[in-house]
Amino acid sequence: MTSRREFLVRCSTASATLLAAALAQPAHALMPTQAAPDPDALTPEQSAVFRAWFVRIVDQQMRSGPTPRWTQRDCAGLVRFAAMEALREHDARWLKANGMNSVADASRLPPELQLNEQQRALANRWTRIDGSVGAYASAIALVQRNSRFVSRDVNQALPGDLLFFDQGDDQHLMIWLDRYIAYHTGTVTPTDNGLRAVAVSDLMQWKDSRWQPFDGNPNFVGVFRFAFLTP
Template sequence: MRRRFFHRCAAAGAAALGVALAGPVRALMPTQSAPDPDALTPAQSTIFRAWFVRIVDQQMRRGPTPRWTQRDCAGLVRFAAVEALREHDARWLKANGMNGAGDASRLPPELQLSPQQRTLANRWTRIDGSVGAYVSAIALIQRNSRFISRDVNQALPGDLLFFDQGDDQHLMIWLDRYIAYHTGIVTPTDSGLRAVAVSDLMQWKDSRWQPFDGNPNFVGVFRFAFLTP
């Protein structure tokens, strides 16, 4: 595993869309809003987490799914959320390489969702208040997640770790055994996907990426707003 991070994941995505990243993200904590009537129940949330983690793990182990085209840290989060909310029928399993021997026994139970719940990850709220399938890393945190803690021991599988390096921001995904992220750079020989053990990240040589309360660059652990709890 290469021990390097790409610091401009969110900034590059925003620049490509002509969006300016304003101010330190620490000042852009999630806004309070009315409960989403389509929010998942506790039981649904547990199953969603299992699918979300399984999909991210699949990308790490077997390489990016061809339909995942927005290759950066926020893109990985959006893709996994959308796919976790889909119906995982035989066609989906085949398209995502999960129909091999032994896969079925390791897959989570199917999510029983309403048609509206299926679309939750295609109607993210952006910084300007508009809604759509694309959303930046900052908007994922500020408008679509809730702050949990700056103590990673409070993280659940599928939660997001958010780092603010001033002009550069980055998302990582807590998968319990390890943390997954995308560098934002893709080459013919490098998918940009990385995984790091939690214990290794806590002792990372570049202390800006250490996820603990004393690191001013670590904003904290965040959870999708549509999950309960």
């Protein structure tokens, strides 16, 4: 569990002008419009395997601590890192670098994700708030430009979906992992790597009600799903 101070994080690092414009809108305005179908979108079968790898990678960070290969450590950084790694080829070298090369790990790993070259590069071309494309995108951009709105009912979330909160000058992304929710506080110290996990039932009863993920909370924007996933 984490304190209120630890929980309140600033995850958006968009430029001041763009951030001010985005925050001037009510929470519901941050919901992205339905994007045109992506020709590189994953099939339902590929999407299921992606989700399994995405969740497994986030879980590994929680269990073993952040890998040195993950450098941008905040809530959006965790999402981008896990998506990037889920889309990679998970060969023996990758498994060793990510601490998943034990016999026990091998028995729990998802099947390999079969993708073409364009699909492998999806996490290198996030659309930013200003319309440019690249490997970096803020929390707002990840949900507004790269995801589709699912629901404000967390019962509709699938593993790997994103929960987005808007506190006015604070935005925060969490990752739905089915049994629990994972996130990064945005702060790293010598004694705290910033990673947190909380049971869904605990978050629904969080003392600071602004962080409770239910429809009646105006600060909870909703559940979002990567636009390249099907469904």
